[in-house]
Amino acid sequence: MASSSNLLFLSFFLFLTISQTQAKTFRPKALLLPVTKDSSSLQYTTQIKQRTPLVPIKLTIDVGGNFMWVACEGYVSSSYRPVPCGSKTCKISRSGVCVTQCPPPHRPGCHNNACSQLSYNPYTRISTLGEMAADAVSIQSTDGRSSGPMVFVPGLVFTCTSSTPSLLKGLSSGAKGIAGIGRSQISLTSQFASAFKFQRIFAVCLSSSSQSNGVIIFGNVPYEFQLKDVSNYLKYTPLIHNPRSTRRYYSKDDPSTDYFIRLTSIKINGRAVPLNMSRLDIDKEGKGGTKISTVDPYTLMERSIFAAVLKVFMEETKGMTRVPSVNPFNYCISSKNLGSSRVGPPVPTIDLGLHDKSVTWRIFGANSMVQVKDDVLCLGFIDGGLNPRTSVVIGGYQLEDNLLQFDLVKRRLGFTSSLLFMQTTCANFNFTSSV
Numbered sequence: 102m103a104s105s106s107n108l109l110f111l112s113f114f115l116f117l118t119i120s121q122t123q124a125k126t127f128r129p130k131a132l133l134l135p136v137t138k139d140s141s142s143l144q145y146t147t148q149i150k151q152r153t154p155l156v157p158i159k160l161t162i163d164v165g166g167n168f169m170w171v172a173c174e175g176y177v178s179s180s181y182r183p184v185p186c187g188s189k190t191c192k193i194s195r196s197g198v199c200v201t202q203c204p205p206p207h208r209p210g211c212h213n214n215a216c217s218q219l220s221y222n223p224y225t226r227i228s229t230l231g232e233m234a235a236d237a238v239s240i241q242s243t244d245g246r247s248s249g250p251m252v253f254v255p256g257l258v259f260t261c262t263s264s265t266p267s268l269l270k271g272l273s274s275g276a277k278g279i280a281g282i283g284r285s286q287i288s289l290t291s292q293f294a295s296a297f298k299f300q301r302i303f304a305v306c307l308s309s310s311s312q313s314n315g316v317i318i319f320g321n322v323p324y325e326f327q328l329k330d331v332s333n334y335l336k337y338t339p340l341i342h343n344p345r346s347t348r349r350y351y352s353k354d355d356p357s358t359d360y361f362i363r364l365t366s367i368k369i370n371g372r373a374v375p376l377n378m379s380r381l382d383i384d385k386e387g388k389g390g391t392k393i394s395t396v397d398p399y400t401l402m403e404r405s406i407f408a409a410v411l412k413v414f415m416e417e418t419k420g421m422t423r424v425p426s427v428n429p430f431n432y433c434i435s436s437k438n439l440g441s442s443r444v445g446p447p448v449p450t451i452d453l454g455l456h457d458k459s460v461t462w463r464i465f466g467a468n469s470m471v472q473v474k475d476d477v478l479c480l481g482f483i484d485g486g487l488n489p490r491t492s493v494v495i496g497g498y499q500l501e502d503n504l505l506q507f508d509l510v511k512r513r514l515g516f517t518s519s520l521l522f523m524q525t526t527c528a529n530f531n532f533t534s535s536v
Protein backbone atom coordinates (compact mmCIF):
# COMPACT_ATOMS: atom_id res chain seq x y z
CA MET A 102 0.00 0.00 0.00
CA ALA A 103 1.39 3.38 -0.94
CA SER A 104 2.03 5.79 1.88
CA SER A 105 0.94 9.37 1.47
CA SER A 106 4.42 10.60 0.72
CA ASN A 107 4.79 7.97 -2.00
CA LEU A 108 1.49 9.11 -3.39
CA LEU A 109 2.68 12.65 -3.46
CA PHE A 110 5.88 11.55 -5.13
CA LEU A 111 3.88 9.51 -7.59
CA SER A 112 1.57 12.36 -8.49
CA PHE A 113 4.50 14.73 -8.74
CA PHE A 114 6.26 12.28 -11.00
CA LEU A 115 3.15 11.84 -13.13
CA PHE A 116 2.80 15.56 -13.29
CA LEU A 117 6.36 15.97 -14.53
CA THR A 118 6.05 13.18 -17.08
CA ILE A 119 2.82 14.46 -18.49
CA SER A 120 3.90 18.06 -18.74
CA GLN A 121 7.14 16.94 -20.38
CA THR A 122 5.26 14.77 -22.85
CA GLN A 123 3.02 17.69 -23.63
CA ALA A 124 5.96 20.01 -24.02
CA LYS A 125 7.12 17.94 -26.99
CA THR A 126 3.82 18.26 -28.75
CA PHE A 127 2.45 21.56 -27.50
CA ARG A 128 3.77 23.99 -24.97
CA PRO A 129 1.40 26.81 -24.13
CA LYS A 130 2.76 30.34 -23.92
CA ALA A 131 -0.03 31.35 -21.59
CA LEU A 132 -3.33 30.14 -20.17
CA LEU A 133 -6.71 31.75 -20.18
CA LEU A 134 -9.81 31.79 -18.02
CA PRO A 135 -13.01 33.36 -19.37
CA VAL A 136 -14.63 35.70 -16.83
CA THR A 137 -18.37 36.27 -16.61
CA LYS A 138 -19.98 39.12 -14.74
CA ASP A 139 -23.03 37.94 -12.82
CA SER A 140 -25.53 40.76 -13.18
CA SER A 141 -27.43 39.94 -9.98
CA SER A 142 -24.58 39.27 -7.51
CA LEU A 143 -22.14 41.57 -9.38
CA GLN A 144 -19.51 38.87 -8.90
CA TYR A 145 -16.97 37.88 -11.52
CA THR A 146 -17.01 34.15 -12.06
CA THR A 147 -15.16 31.61 -14.14
CA GLN A 148 -15.43 27.96 -14.97
CA ILE A 149 -12.65 25.45 -14.48
CA LYS A 150 -12.80 21.86 -15.70
CA GLN A 151 -11.55 19.71 -12.84
CA ARG A 152 -11.39 16.02 -11.79
CA THR A 153 -11.40 12.66 -13.61
CA PRO A 154 -13.71 12.56 -15.45
CA LEU A 155 -13.63 16.34 -15.97
CA VAL A 156 -16.50 18.35 -14.49
CA PRO A 157 -17.03 22.09 -15.10
CA ILE A 158 -16.91 23.96 -11.78
CA LYS A 159 -18.15 27.51 -11.40
CA LEU A 160 -15.97 29.63 -9.11
CA THR A 161 -16.05 33.25 -7.98
CA ILE A 162 -12.80 35.09 -8.68
CA ASP A 163 -10.98 36.69 -5.78
CA VAL A 164 -7.94 38.53 -7.08
CA GLY A 165 -6.53 38.67 -3.54
CA GLY A 166 -7.47 35.10 -2.57
CA ASN A 167 -4.55 32.91 -1.58
CA PHE A 168 -5.62 29.70 -3.33
CA MET A 169 -8.48 27.92 -5.04
CA TRP A 170 -11.01 26.19 -2.85
CA VAL A 171 -13.97 24.06 -3.80
CA ALA A 172 -16.88 22.66 -1.79
CA CYS A 173 -16.32 18.92 -1.33
CA GLU A 174 -19.96 17.91 -1.43
CA GLY A 175 -20.52 15.40 -4.23
CA TYR A 176 -16.84 15.41 -5.16
CA VAL A 177 -16.04 12.35 -7.27
CA SER A 178 -12.70 11.93 -9.01
CA SER A 179 -10.23 9.11 -9.58
CA SER A 180 -7.29 11.53 -9.72
CA TYR A 181 -7.86 13.25 -6.33
CA ARG A 182 -4.75 13.13 -4.08
CA PRO A 183 -4.61 14.67 -0.61
CA VAL A 184 -1.51 16.75 0.15
CA PRO A 185 0.32 15.08 3.08
CA CYS A 186 1.32 16.98 6.19
CA GLY A 187 4.97 17.91 6.16
CA SER A 188 5.24 17.88 2.37
CA LYS A 189 6.86 20.78 0.52
CA THR A 190 3.49 21.90 -0.85
CA CYS A 191 2.08 21.88 2.67
CA LYS A 192 5.00 23.98 3.93
CA ILE A 193 4.85 26.65 1.24
CA SER A 194 1.09 26.92 1.74
CA ARG A 195 1.74 28.19 5.31
CA SER A 196 -1.00 25.81 6.42
CA GLY A 197 -0.09 25.20 10.04
CA VAL A 198 -2.84 22.61 10.43
CA CYS A 199 -2.54 18.85 10.08
CA VAL A 200 -5.49 16.47 10.30
CA THR A 201 -3.84 13.29 11.56
CA GLN A 202 -7.03 11.22 11.81
CA CYS A 203 -10.19 11.78 9.82
CA PRO A 204 -12.99 9.34 10.75
CA PRO A 205 -13.63 6.91 7.86
CA PRO A 206 -14.99 6.54 5.28
CA HIS A 207 -12.11 8.40 3.69
CA ARG A 208 -13.24 10.55 0.79
CA PRO A 209 -12.28 13.83 -0.88
CA GLY A 210 -11.94 16.25 2.02
CA CYS A 211 -11.30 13.55 4.63
CA HIS A 212 -8.02 11.62 4.82
CA ASN A 213 -5.52 10.86 7.55
CA ASN A 214 -2.32 12.90 7.73
CA ALA A 215 -3.73 15.57 5.42
CA CYS A 216 -2.41 19.10 5.19
CA SER A 217 -5.30 21.44 5.93
CA GLN A 218 -6.06 25.03 5.11
CA LEU A 219 -8.61 27.64 6.01
CA SER A 220 -10.79 28.37 2.98
CA TYR A 221 -11.86 31.98 3.13
CA ASN A 222 -15.23 33.25 1.98
CA PRO A 223 -14.67 37.00 1.39
CA TYR A 224 -18.42 37.71 1.38
CA THR A 225 -19.26 36.26 4.80
CA ARG A 226 -15.63 36.75 5.98
CA ILE A 227 -15.82 33.24 7.42
CA SER A 228 -12.96 30.75 7.16
CA THR A 229 -13.63 27.00 7.11
CA LEU A 230 -11.06 24.22 7.48
CA GLY A 231 -10.54 22.07 4.38
CA GLU A 232 -8.19 19.41 3.09
CA MET A 233 -5.47 20.42 0.67
CA ALA A 234 -5.36 18.20 -2.37
CA ALA A 235 -4.21 17.99 -5.94
CA ASP A 236 -6.44 17.06 -8.83
CA ALA A 237 -6.50 17.28 -12.60
CA VAL A 238 -7.72 20.38 -14.40
CA SER A 239 -8.08 21.21 -18.05
CA ILE A 240 -7.63 24.82 -19.05
CA GLN A 241 -7.53 26.75 -22.28
CA SER A 242 -4.19 27.97 -23.63
CA THR A 243 -3.63 31.26 -25.44
CA ASP A 244 -0.94 33.22 -27.21
CA GLY A 245 -2.52 36.48 -26.05
CA ARG A 246 -4.25 36.96 -29.42
CA SER A 247 -6.90 34.25 -29.43
CA SER A 248 -7.73 31.16 -27.46
CA GLY A 249 -5.78 27.99 -28.21
CA PRO A 250 -6.01 24.27 -27.42
CA MET A 251 -6.96 22.96 -23.98
CA VAL A 252 -4.03 21.88 -21.84
CA PHE A 253 -4.06 19.42 -19.00
CA VAL A 254 -2.61 20.04 -15.53
CA PRO A 255 -2.56 16.67 -13.73
CA GLY A 256 -2.13 17.95 -10.19
CA LEU A 257 -3.42 21.42 -9.45
CA VAL A 258 -3.36 22.10 -5.73
CA PHE A 259 -6.54 23.43 -4.14
CA THR A 260 -8.47 23.01 -0.91
CA CYS A 261 -11.46 20.71 -0.69
CA THR A 262 -13.76 22.04 1.99
CA SER A 263 -16.73 20.21 3.45
CA SER A 264 -19.88 22.24 3.08
CA THR A 265 -21.05 23.85 6.22
CA PRO A 266 -24.19 25.94 5.72
CA SER A 267 -22.12 29.12 5.62
CA LEU A 268 -19.34 27.97 3.32
CA LEU A 269 -20.93 29.02 0.04
CA LYS A 270 -23.13 31.75 1.47
CA GLY A 271 -22.90 34.99 -0.45
CA LEU A 272 -21.34 33.39 -3.53
CA SER A 273 -22.91 33.80 -6.95
CA SER A 274 -25.66 31.28 -7.69
CA GLY A 275 -24.15 27.92 -8.66
CA ALA A 276 -20.61 28.85 -7.59
CA LYS A 277 -18.84 26.03 -5.76
CA GLY A 278 -15.90 27.97 -4.38
CA ILE A 279 -13.29 30.65 -4.94
CA ALA A 280 -10.56 30.96 -7.54
CA GLY A 281 -7.80 32.78 -5.63
CA ILE A 282 -5.08 34.51 -7.63
CA GLY A 283 -3.47 36.49 -4.82
CA ARG A 284 0.12 36.89 -3.69
CA SER A 285 0.84 33.40 -2.42
CA GLN A 286 2.96 30.40 -3.33
CA ILE A 287 -0.09 28.24 -4.02
CA SER A 288 -2.32 30.66 -5.92
CA LEU A 289 -3.31 29.65 -9.44
CA THR A 290 -0.75 32.11 -10.81
CA SER A 291 2.15 30.48 -8.98
CA GLN A 292 1.04 26.98 -9.88
CA PHE A 293 0.51 27.65 -13.58
CA ALA A 294 3.84 29.44 -13.69
CA SER A 295 5.72 26.48 -12.25
CA ALA A 296 3.80 23.89 -14.28
CA PHE A 297 4.56 25.53 -17.63
CA LYS A 298 7.66 27.60 -16.87
CA PHE A 299 5.82 30.88 -17.23
CA GLN A 300 6.81 34.00 -15.46
CA ARG A 301 4.57 34.76 -12.49
CA ILE A 302 2.57 37.34 -14.37
CA PHE A 303 -1.14 37.50 -15.05
CA ALA A 304 -3.56 40.01 -16.48
CA VAL A 305 -7.18 40.67 -15.59
CA CYS A 306 -9.62 42.32 -17.98
CA LEU A 307 -13.17 42.43 -16.60
CA SER A 308 -16.02 42.97 -19.01
CA SER A 309 -18.64 45.55 -18.09
CA SER A 310 -21.29 43.43 -19.74
CA SER A 311 -22.76 40.25 -18.31
CA GLN A 312 -23.51 39.21 -21.91
CA SER A 313 -19.91 38.86 -23.08
CA ASN A 314 -16.91 37.50 -21.24
CA GLY A 315 -13.77 39.21 -20.07
CA VAL A 316 -10.52 37.29 -19.45
CA ILE A 317 -7.73 36.42 -17.09
CA ILE A 318 -4.50 35.55 -18.88
CA PHE A 319 -1.70 33.73 -17.01
CA GLY A 320 1.76 34.17 -18.53
CA ASN A 321 3.65 36.93 -20.25
CA VAL A 322 2.14 37.51 -23.70
CA PRO A 323 0.75 40.48 -25.61
CA TYR A 324 -2.86 41.28 -24.78
CA GLU A 325 -4.81 41.69 -27.96
CA PHE A 326 -8.36 42.98 -27.94
CA GLN A 327 -9.81 43.34 -31.42
CA LEU A 328 -6.40 43.52 -33.09
CA LYS A 329 -5.17 46.11 -30.59
CA ASP A 330 -2.26 45.03 -28.42
CA VAL A 331 -3.15 46.97 -25.31
CA SER A 332 0.08 46.02 -23.52
CA ASN A 333 1.58 49.07 -25.27
CA TYR A 334 -0.60 51.27 -23.09
CA LEU A 335 0.44 49.87 -19.72
CA LYS A 336 1.71 52.20 -17.02
CA TYR A 337 3.27 50.75 -13.88
CA THR A 338 3.21 51.24 -10.15
CA PRO A 339 4.89 49.06 -7.48
CA LEU A 340 2.91 46.41 -5.63
CA ILE A 341 3.18 47.14 -1.92
CA HIS A 342 3.72 44.45 0.68
CA ASN A 343 1.21 44.45 3.52
CA PRO A 344 2.68 42.55 6.49
CA ARG A 345 -0.74 41.57 7.91
CA SER A 346 -3.62 39.70 6.40
CA THR A 347 -6.81 41.74 5.92
CA ARG A 348 -9.09 38.84 6.85
CA ARG A 349 -11.20 38.83 9.96
CA TYR A 350 -9.09 36.08 11.59
CA TYR A 351 -5.42 35.67 10.87
CA SER A 352 -2.26 34.76 12.66
CA LYS A 353 0.28 37.45 13.47
CA ASP A 354 2.79 36.48 10.80
CA ASP A 355 0.30 36.02 7.96
CA PRO A 356 1.05 38.64 5.32
CA SER A 357 -1.83 39.86 3.18
CA THR A 358 -2.26 38.07 -0.15
CA ASP A 359 -4.10 41.11 -1.55
CA TYR A 360 -2.53 43.43 -4.10
CA PHE A 361 -1.82 46.80 -2.54
CA ILE A 362 -0.65 49.89 -4.42
CA ARG A 363 0.49 53.29 -3.21
CA LEU A 364 -2.23 55.86 -3.72
CA THR A 365 -0.89 59.33 -2.85
CA SER A 366 -3.44 61.78 -4.24
CA ILE A 367 -6.85 62.10 -5.84
CA LYS A 368 -7.65 64.84 -8.33
CA ILE A 369 -11.07 65.61 -9.76
CA ASN A 370 -11.08 67.69 -12.92
CA GLY A 371 -7.46 68.38 -12.03
CA ARG A 372 -8.38 69.73 -8.59
CA ALA A 373 -6.65 68.09 -5.64
CA VAL A 374 -8.92 66.48 -3.06
CA PRO A 375 -7.67 67.20 0.49
CA LEU A 376 -6.86 63.85 2.06
CA ASN A 377 -5.60 62.58 5.40
CA MET A 378 -2.33 61.15 4.08
CA SER A 379 -1.68 58.95 7.09
CA ARG A 380 -4.64 56.79 6.07
CA LEU A 381 -3.05 56.13 2.70
CA ASP A 382 -0.07 54.44 4.32
CA ILE A 383 -0.09 50.90 5.65
CA ASP A 384 0.80 50.83 9.33
CA LYS A 385 2.63 48.09 11.26
CA GLU A 386 -0.64 46.32 11.94
CA GLY A 387 -1.48 46.22 8.22
CA LYS A 388 -4.14 48.89 8.51
CA GLY A 389 -4.72 51.55 5.87
CA GLY A 390 -3.46 51.63 2.30
CA THR A 391 -5.12 50.92 -1.03
CA LYS A 392 -5.88 47.54 -2.54
CA ILE A 393 -7.45 46.06 -5.65
CA SER A 394 -10.54 43.90 -5.17
CA THR A 395 -12.71 41.89 -7.53
CA VAL A 396 -14.94 40.95 -4.60
CA ASP A 397 -16.26 44.45 -3.85
CA PRO A 398 -18.48 45.62 -6.72
CA TYR A 399 -17.72 49.33 -6.16
CA THR A 400 -14.78 51.26 -4.72
CA LEU A 401 -14.93 51.75 -0.97
CA MET A 402 -13.28 54.72 0.70
CA GLU A 403 -12.74 55.40 4.38
CA ARG A 404 -15.33 57.96 5.50
CA SER A 405 -13.14 61.10 5.56
CA ILE A 406 -11.67 60.28 2.13
CA PHE A 407 -15.11 59.52 0.76
CA ALA A 408 -16.55 62.78 2.09
CA ALA A 409 -13.69 64.79 0.61
CA VAL A 410 -14.04 63.11 -2.80
CA LEU A 411 -17.80 63.57 -2.79
CA LYS A 412 -17.50 67.27 -1.91
CA VAL A 413 -15.10 68.06 -4.75
CA PHE A 414 -17.02 65.92 -7.22
CA MET A 415 -20.27 67.69 -6.35
CA GLU A 416 -18.62 71.09 -6.76
CA GLU A 417 -17.21 70.08 -10.12
CA THR A 418 -20.63 68.88 -11.34
CA LYS A 419 -22.58 71.88 -10.01
CA GLY A 420 -24.03 72.59 -13.44
CA MET A 421 -25.63 69.14 -13.66
CA THR A 422 -29.09 68.21 -12.36
CA ARG A 423 -28.94 66.41 -9.03
CA VAL A 424 -31.64 63.78 -8.49
CA PRO A 425 -32.56 61.74 -5.36
CA SER A 426 -29.87 59.21 -4.53
CA VAL A 427 -30.36 55.51 -5.08
CA ASN A 428 -28.90 52.90 -2.71
CA PRO A 429 -26.04 52.12 -2.16
CA PHE A 430 -24.91 55.39 -3.74
CA ASN A 431 -24.87 58.89 -2.23
CA TYR A 432 -24.83 61.15 -5.21
CA CYS A 433 -26.87 60.83 -8.39
CA ILE A 434 -27.45 63.10 -11.35
CA SER A 435 -29.83 63.14 -14.27
CA SER A 436 -28.33 61.90 -17.50
CA LYS A 437 -30.98 63.67 -19.60
CA ASN A 438 -29.24 66.17 -21.87
CA LEU A 439 -25.87 65.04 -20.50
CA GLY A 440 -24.71 63.56 -23.78
CA SER A 441 -21.99 60.94 -23.93
CA SER A 442 -18.38 60.44 -24.86
CA ARG A 443 -16.21 57.59 -26.03
CA VAL A 444 -15.27 56.92 -22.40
CA GLY A 445 -18.79 57.09 -20.96
CA PRO A 446 -20.82 59.93 -19.47
CA PRO A 447 -18.98 63.28 -19.79
CA VAL A 448 -18.32 63.91 -16.10
CA PRO A 449 -15.15 65.20 -14.39
CA THR A 450 -12.22 62.79 -14.58
CA ILE A 451 -10.96 61.29 -11.33
CA ASP A 452 -7.18 60.84 -11.25
CA LEU A 453 -5.61 58.47 -8.80
CA GLY A 454 -2.06 59.70 -8.21
CA LEU A 455 0.28 56.80 -7.48
CA HIS A 456 3.84 56.25 -6.17
CA ASP A 457 5.21 58.91 -8.47
CA LYS A 458 3.61 62.23 -9.42
CA SER A 459 3.85 61.43 -13.10
CA VAL A 460 1.94 58.14 -12.77
CA THR A 461 -1.81 58.51 -12.59
CA TRP A 462 -4.69 56.16 -13.14
CA ARG A 463 -7.42 58.16 -14.81
CA ILE A 464 -11.02 57.15 -14.14
CA PHE A 465 -13.50 58.28 -16.79
CA GLY A 466 -17.30 58.39 -16.66
CA ALA A 467 -17.65 54.77 -17.83
CA ASN A 468 -15.96 53.68 -14.57
CA SER A 469 -17.14 56.40 -12.23
CA MET A 470 -20.85 56.67 -13.03
CA VAL A 471 -23.30 53.80 -12.63
CA GLN A 472 -26.53 53.82 -14.63
CA VAL A 473 -29.06 52.81 -11.97
CA LYS A 474 -32.14 53.47 -14.08
CA ASP A 475 -33.26 55.42 -17.13
CA ASP A 476 -31.77 58.88 -16.98
CA VAL A 477 -30.17 58.38 -13.56
CA LEU A 478 -26.41 58.08 -13.07
CA CYS A 479 -24.80 57.71 -9.66
CA LEU A 480 -21.23 58.19 -8.55
CA GLY A 481 -20.03 54.61 -8.10
CA PHE A 482 -17.99 55.06 -4.94
CA ILE A 483 -19.16 53.96 -1.51
CA ASP A 484 -18.56 55.14 2.04
CA GLY A 485 -16.28 52.50 3.55
CA GLY A 486 -17.11 53.52 7.12
CA LEU A 487 -15.21 55.15 9.95
CA ASN A 488 -12.43 52.77 10.66
CA PRO A 489 -12.02 50.21 7.89
CA ARG A 490 -9.03 47.91 7.81
CA THR A 491 -8.10 49.10 4.30
CA SER A 492 -8.67 52.79 3.54
CA VAL A 493 -9.35 52.50 -0.20
CA VAL A 494 -10.57 49.32 -1.88
CA ILE A 495 -10.69 49.74 -5.65
CA GLY A 496 -13.70 47.65 -6.64
CA GLY A 497 -14.86 45.77 -9.73
CA TYR A 498 -16.83 48.53 -11.44
CA GLN A 499 -13.78 50.77 -11.49
CA LEU A 500 -11.69 47.93 -12.98
CA GLU A 501 -14.02 47.00 -15.85
CA ASP A 502 -12.69 47.56 -19.36
CA ASN A 503 -9.28 48.38 -17.88
CA LEU A 504 -6.51 45.83 -18.34
CA LEU A 505 -4.52 45.18 -15.18
CA GLN A 506 -1.28 43.26 -15.28
CA PHE A 507 -0.06 41.78 -11.98
CA ASP A 508 3.66 41.16 -12.30
CA LEU A 509 4.97 39.17 -9.33
CA VAL A 510 8.47 39.03 -10.80
CA LYS A 511 8.97 42.78 -10.99
CA ARG A 512 6.44 43.32 -8.15
CA ARG A 513 4.45 45.88 -10.02
CA LEU A 514 0.95 46.51 -11.30
CA GLY A 515 0.49 47.52 -14.92
CA PHE A 516 -2.73 49.34 -15.81
CA THR A 517 -4.11 50.78 -19.02
CA SER A 518 -6.93 53.02 -17.78
CA SER A 519 -10.11 52.69 -19.88
CA LEU A 520 -9.77 50.56 -23.00
CA LEU A 521 -12.75 52.50 -24.37
CA PHE A 522 -10.26 55.29 -24.93
CA MET A 523 -8.43 52.91 -27.28
CA GLN A 524 -11.73 51.98 -28.91
CA THR A 525 -11.84 48.46 -27.57
CA THR A 526 -13.20 46.62 -24.50
CA CYS A 527 -12.37 43.60 -22.35
CA ALA A 528 -15.16 41.72 -24.14
CA ASN A 529 -13.23 41.96 -27.41
CA PHE A 530 -10.81 39.15 -26.67
CA ASN A 531 -10.92 36.65 -29.53
CA PHE A 532 -12.30 33.46 -27.99
CA THR A 533 -12.47 31.78 -31.41
CA SER A 534 -10.08 28.90 -31.01
CA SER A 535 -7.25 28.63 -33.50
CA VAL A 536 -7.75 24.84 -33.66
Ligand SMILES: *[C@@H]1O[C@H](CO)[C@@H](O)[C@H](O)[C@H]1NC(C)=O
Binds near residue numbers: 377379380405
Ligand atom coordinates in the same frame (compact mmCIF):
# COMPACT_ATOMS: atom_id res chain seq x y z
C1 LIG B 1 -5.89 61.07 10.05
O1 LIG B 1 -5.98 59.66 10.17
C2 LIG B 1 -5.42 59.12 11.35
C3 LIG B 1 -5.54 57.63 11.27
O2 LIG B 1 -4.79 57.14 10.22
C4 LIG B 1 -6.15 59.68 12.55
O3 LIG B 1 -5.56 59.21 13.74
C5 LIG B 1 -6.11 61.21 12.53
O4 LIG B 1 -6.90 61.72 13.58
C6 LIG B 1 -6.64 61.73 11.20
N1 LIG B 1 -6.47 63.18 11.14
C7 LIG B 1 -7.45 64.02 10.84
C8 LIG B 1 -7.11 65.46 10.78
O5 LIG B 1 -8.58 63.62 10.61
Ligand SMILES: *[C@@H]1O[C@H](CO)[C@@H](O)[C@H](O)[C@H]1NC(C)=O
Binds near residue numbers: 532533534
Ligand atom coordinates in the same frame (compact mmCIF):
# COMPACT_ATOMS: atom_id res chain seq x y z
C1 LIG C 1 -9.86 35.07 -34.09
O1 LIG C 1 -8.87 34.07 -34.08
C2 LIG C 1 -8.99 33.14 -35.14
C3 LIG C 1 -7.97 32.05 -34.91
O2 LIG C 1 -6.70 32.56 -34.63
C4 LIG C 1 -8.82 33.85 -36.47
O3 LIG C 1 -8.97 32.94 -37.52
C5 LIG C 1 -9.87 34.96 -36.57
O4 LIG C 1 -9.64 35.70 -37.74
C6 LIG C 1 -9.78 35.88 -35.37
N1 LIG C 1 -10.87 36.85 -35.40
C7 LIG C 1 -10.67 38.15 -35.27
C8 LIG C 1 -11.90 38.99 -35.29
O5 LIG C 1 -9.57 38.64 -35.14
